[in-house]
Amino acid sequence: MSYIQFDHVVKEYPSGEESIRALDDASFTADKGGLTIILGASGAGKTTALNILGGMDTLSSGTVKVDGRDISGLSRKEQTLYRRSDIGFVFQFYNLVASLTALENVELASQICPDHFDPRETLEKVGLGNRLDNFPSQLSGGEQQRVAIARAIAKRPKLLLCDEPTGALDYVTGKQILQLLQDISQREGMTVVIITHNTAISAMADKVIHFRSGRVYNSTDNPRPLPVAEIEW
């Protein structure tokens, strides 16, 4: 049984008389501790799928199970608690709280989770051990994204979900971030899902899932993922 089971999920957005099907009977699975990459054109339903997986959105029909737990019928409140204990999110925009230092941004997440990593060590892990007391405005884009990742993983989540984490970064910095995510998956054994539309980087993943018009049209396992440093695009 897979760690993540996304089973015949339909997500409809009401839009006037008709409704938009963001997800149209999408199904996939992913294994514990693996790095999964979701690929697809813009509007294919990737974000929708990730949001449902992360307990940020509800689905119209189908089932979603994470670690054996069915999360498709969670109430708003249960969703919140699910996000709190099980999910770490990383977005294209880093969404750091500007009035808090790097360390405090991580603490913001860790202090609501009883079972968390030490914020300081987490920041050291992402390579920002010497920037603990800097405010977001004093950090570069890549550094800010590292803080965001540290904040996401400090909660010791079951899933680390990243929606286009390198979308706003330059090539080199983006690569470093991806390397970091791969390291987290491999060293910490954390289950990581990354959305991207850069097909080239799929070589770094354990599993690649292709979305098209709300459906999963291809899902391939990659027995030998490459280190990010060896991938060029």
Place this chain on the structure above:
Amino acid sequence: MSSALLKDTWRTSVRNWKRFFSIVVITTLGVAVLTGIYAGCRDMLLSADRFYDAQGLFDIQVVSSAGLTDDDVTALSKVEGVQTVQAEMSASVNTDVAGTSKSATINRIGGQGLNKSYLQEGVLPSKSGQIAVTRQFIVDSGLHIGDTLDVTASDTDSSSGAASAQGEPVFPGSYTITAVVLDPSDIANPEGYSTGAFRSNDAESYAFFVSSSSMEGSLYTAISLRVSDAEQLDTFSDEYSAKVQQVVSRIEDSVAPERQRARERQLTAQVQEAQRQAAADSVSDATGRSSAEASDESLSIPTVQWHVQNRSSITTYSNLKSDLSSIESIGRAFPVVFLAVAILMSLTAMTRMVEEDRGLIGTYLGLGYGKIAIITRYVGFALAACLLGGVLGNIVGFVGIPVFLMQVLKGLYVIPDVSLSFDPAYGLGGVALFTVGVVVSTLLACRGETSLTPAQLMRPKSPKAGSRVFLERFTWVWGRMSFLNKVTVRNLFRFKSRLLMTVGGIAGCTALIVCGFAINDTVQTLGSKQYSDIDRYDLLSVAASDETAAAMKERLADDGKVKSSVEVRVGSAEMLNAEGNSESIQLIVVPDGQDIAPMVDLRPASQGLGRMFGFAKAPSERPRLTLGDDGILVAQSAANAMGISGNSTVSLRADGLDQQKVKVQAVFRNVIGSDVFISQSLYESSFGVKEAGFVTNAVMATLNGDEDSQISYAQRLVKSSDVASAISTADMERSFAFDLMSAVVALIVVLAGCLALVVLFTLASTNVSERVREMATLKVLGFTDREIHLYVNKEMLILTLLGTLLGLPLGRVVGGMLTGVLDMPGMFFEVEINWVSYVISAAATLFFAFIVQFSTNMVLNRIDPVGSLKSVE
């Protein structure tokens, strides 16, 4: 504007309904406060003016110490600017009112249509023996139309001398009441609640009206004049006063001296004639003496003194004017706060709206739309909100508030046909004022964003940088704070302008509420201050006349109710300041050698800043004042409105005596009433009454027994025909109320409360809108709704508390300034704020904050993390 842009403008406006609503409500409140109190007063004054004009109330009235004649009438009618002249005839009489003899005046209804009484009920008298009375008389006497009314001529008039008896009015002694009328010169509402307590005349006099067939004579009591073209003017306006004053001066300068001399010659002739008669009668027995006697007597002919009065001499006219101008001054003071808050809030709201549209503005500029077109979007939005608010504000201001005020004023004054009216200058001017304020703040808000290039605009605005706060230097404190508290502190200092706006806005509203309560508390405590602290006597009993004074004193002594007493002379008088403004006062003459201290606690009045901010020395710690022989002591409540202070010189016109200048020794603390103390020696030397003999006619006394027994004793006492009035201070204290002021207070508190609510709402929604992403991030992290509420509300709560704490003393200061604003004769606003009022004001503000918090929580709950984090800010 292209139609696409128009469409977008419309959608933006709909989306921003909260901001629209804020600006509409703030403008409504501001315009309502600005116009409402003014409009209420104006409607009342205009209605009074119309009423006065309809009744032909005199503009000028001439009275003389020796009566007036037909020649005087002719002379006055020739004065330039005089339109109509009417000779008035009246007589002082006594009549029985509910078992007590009371003084009254019978007035002859004039032939020129001046000073017409307004018929409320019945038919105006036309035949001899018919009489019209006032509502006051009906209320007090219990008589009705058709009842018989008996009067006896009172023989008081001694100053005019024996000779003036010639031509004095002759009238029947018994009448049938045919009508109840409203005397335009007394529009106090007899059935309304008593506000008069602090300005009522101790010697009350009723007015009766009879037709010319009921009263004959050739000597007039007064001559009433109407000034040409004065009718069109508002009688309470400066133009009116100036116009009338011109004619008054003309009369005083030319006609008066000439006619006074003529009348003196006439009186002299009359006296000489009488002497010749007498001499002729006694020629046989004492031939030699008569010429010596005659020259002796001719000296006793009094000098004839004219008084040329305008409408200010009418008590209810002056009272109405001062009542309304005191409320109006409140109405002028508060809108400033509202305007300031409106500008602050629209600046906040519009700046945020423009900021939110940052990317959009960039897109429009990039598409080639002009700056003007974009600015028009926002100015149009603000303008529409402002104009809608202005219209609503005008409706509240010219209908709602006036109707409310009139309801209260109707309890005080009777004015038939009060009607609402719109003053375009004020109404539109008020809207214009707010519109300019709001539009300028919108332009300021737009300036920042539209001056950037499209490319800059399309990039996200760098978020406000965080920084260390001073508190972090105190590691000891900082280290002990919980994580979320640290976050709160950081955020407070991060949004400095919001901190200032919130604290300022809330402080302003709290101050307004405190101010409202200050007025209320002050009015509440005035009674006990005056009648318990300052007036230590329990009873002031005034004799009906000098002749009955002895009988009254005897009665007081026999009743055994009096603990201690001081005899004084009490009379009404006019006090004029250097500018010639007059005020009616109660003149209390203290016999030489008498110490008034056991009866009245005379302390110097507080002055200046100490008074304004409430840190003046407690009255009981100030040195006691003793009445000297070279100056008078004037009540602060009488002095304040007239700008009189120690060492001023004022003129006093005591009843029946000529006007004399006296020095003011000091102003004493007194909050209600217009008492002036003068020593017997100064009184005698100033007014030359030594020869006539000084008599005390009143007794100030402390009484045995509790308050109820004191009140009933005073009520029993006044039934005696020897007593004109017996005032129990316990009764005065109980009955003191100033409903007009309380009503205005209620109005201000309600409006200030609404303002506080809108301010909090605007600030809270701006705060949330600025930080949607932050909240969305917290939601993504798994913060529960409650935790997010706490995260946001803690900041708002701290700011609200700070604002409230600042607003309380601010309210005290603004309240203190009201003393200067509310200067009305007979009342001194010694501002006093009960601690309960501070508590209520703070609680009210916090309650509003709580309501707003509740609505903010709803908004926070609705923030959708998915949607909010999708795009760049």
